Amino acid sequence: MPGRRNLEKAVQIRGRHRIRTRVHPKEVSPNPRELAACAEVAGSKRALQDQLTVLRRDHDDLQRTMYEAVQVQRKLCGPRLIRCPPFEIAGEIFPVSHLSGDFLCVLEFDGNVVLAIGDIGGKGLSAGMWFTHIVGMVRLHIARLGSPAAALAAINRDLLQTRLEIPLTSLFLARVALSTAEITYCNAGHPPALLFGRHRPTENLQEGGPLLGALAGASFVDGHTTLRPGDTLLAYSDGIVECRNEKDVEFGAEQLLAAAQCSHISTANSVLFSVLGAVEDYAGNLPREDDMALIVVRQADE
Numbered sequence: 001m002p003g004r005r006n007l008e009k010a011v012q013i014r015g016r017h018r019i020r021t022r023v024h025p026k027e028v029s030p031n032p033r034e035l036a037a038c039a040e041v042a043g044s045k046r047a048l049q050d051q052l053t054v055l056r057r058d059h060d061d062l063q064r065t066m067y068e069a070v071q072v073q074r075k076l077c078g079p080r081l082i083r084c085p086p087f088e089i090a091g092e093i094f095p096v097s098h099l100s101g102d103f104l105c106v107l108e109f110d111g112n113v114v115l116a117i118g119d120i121g122g123k124g125l126s127a128g129m130w131f132t133h134i135v136g137m138v139r140l141h142i143a144r145l146g147s148p149a150a151a152l153a154a155i156n157r158d159l160l161q162t163r164l165e166i167p168l169t170s171l172f173l174a175r176v177a178l179s180t181a182e183i184t185y186c187n188a189g190h191p192p193a194l195l196f197g198r199h200r201p202t203e204n205l206q207e208g209g210p211l212l213g214a215l216a217g218a219s220f221v222d223g224h225t226t227l228r229p230g231d232t233l234l235a236y237s238d239g240i241v242e243c244r245n246e247k248d249v250e251f252g253a254e255q256l257l258a259a260a261q262c263s264h265i266s267t268a269n270s271v272l273f274s275v276l277g278a279v280e281d282y283a284g285n286l287p288r289e290d291d292m293a294l295i296v297v298r299q300a301d302e
Helices: 002-021 032-076 124-145 148-161 252-260 268-283
Strands: 081-084 087-094 102-109 112-120 169-177 182-188 193-197 200-205 223-226 232-236 292-299
Touching (some): 081 102, 087 102, 087 268, 102 292, 148 182, 182 200, 193 252, 232 268
Antiparallel strands (some): 081 087, 102 112, 232 292
16 A cells, blocks of 8 residues: 555654664764863963962052051151140141152251251152151251251262262251241252241242252351241142143142131141142142142241
8 A cells, every 4th residue: 555655664764864863973082282282271371370369469568568668758757737836837748659759857856846848859769768868867967967057068968978879859947946936947949938927028938058969068058037926937849839730830839828828727737738728629630740748837826
C-alpha cells in the first residue's frame, strides 16, 4: 500500500538522522601555546595588581609625610593669635599647594613682639625646604642682635656663605616694644607694610635694604615708627596684592587697604579675615597662583 510504504520510508529516514546526531565530534586537545599565553597574562595581571598596591601605599606615605611637613611649617610660624594688651596680633599663611614658600614668624622676648613675614623665591617643595632654615635664622639672629637691620645683614651673610644655589628671599622684620608701642623695622625687598589709623595718614614701611641672598656685604638700615591707640599694622606677601580676577586685573594695594579699613573692624583677627575674604571674592572661581601670608597688629582704642 502506498501509505504504508511512505510511512516505512519516513521511519527509515528518521532513524538514519538519529544515528547521525548521536555521533560525537572528535574532542580537540588544548593548544599548549594558548595555555602558556593565558598563564602569562594571568601572571602579568597579578604583578600589575601588586605594583598598584605598592604605589598606593607609597602615595599614602607621601601624603602623610607632606601633611606632617605642613604642620611643622605652621608651628614654626608661631601662634595664629596673640593678645598682649593693648595689642592683638593675628597671622596666617595660605600655601597654593601643600608647602608654602611664604612664611611668617611671631614671637615674644624681653618685652618685645617680633614679627617677620617673607617670601622665598619659587613654590612648592623647593621653597618649602628653605622655609625651616630661614625661619630658624630669623629666630636666632633677632634674639641675639635685637636690631632688625643687624639680623637681616647676618641672615644675608649666612645665606651667601652656604655656597648653595639659594633662592632670593624678601623679608619684612619688625620689633614692637610692648611698653612704648615703638616699632623698629627693616624691609629687605618685601612689599612695604602698611601702618594706618583713623587719625593718621597711611604710612608705608619701606626702609631697609635689598633682597636676601642677592648681594654680599649688602647694607640694611632700621626704620622707626609708633603704633598709636586704634592703629593697625598690616604686613603681607605679594600673593595677596597680585591676586587676579577674571579680567586679569590685580587686586592691588589700594583694595587691600580698603578691605582692612572697614569701619566695623575692631580686632586684628577681623582685619585678617576681612582682607582674605575680599581677596577670595575678587578672584572668584579662578584658582590661586601664589602663596599668601598676612600679619595684622592692632592696638586697642583708648
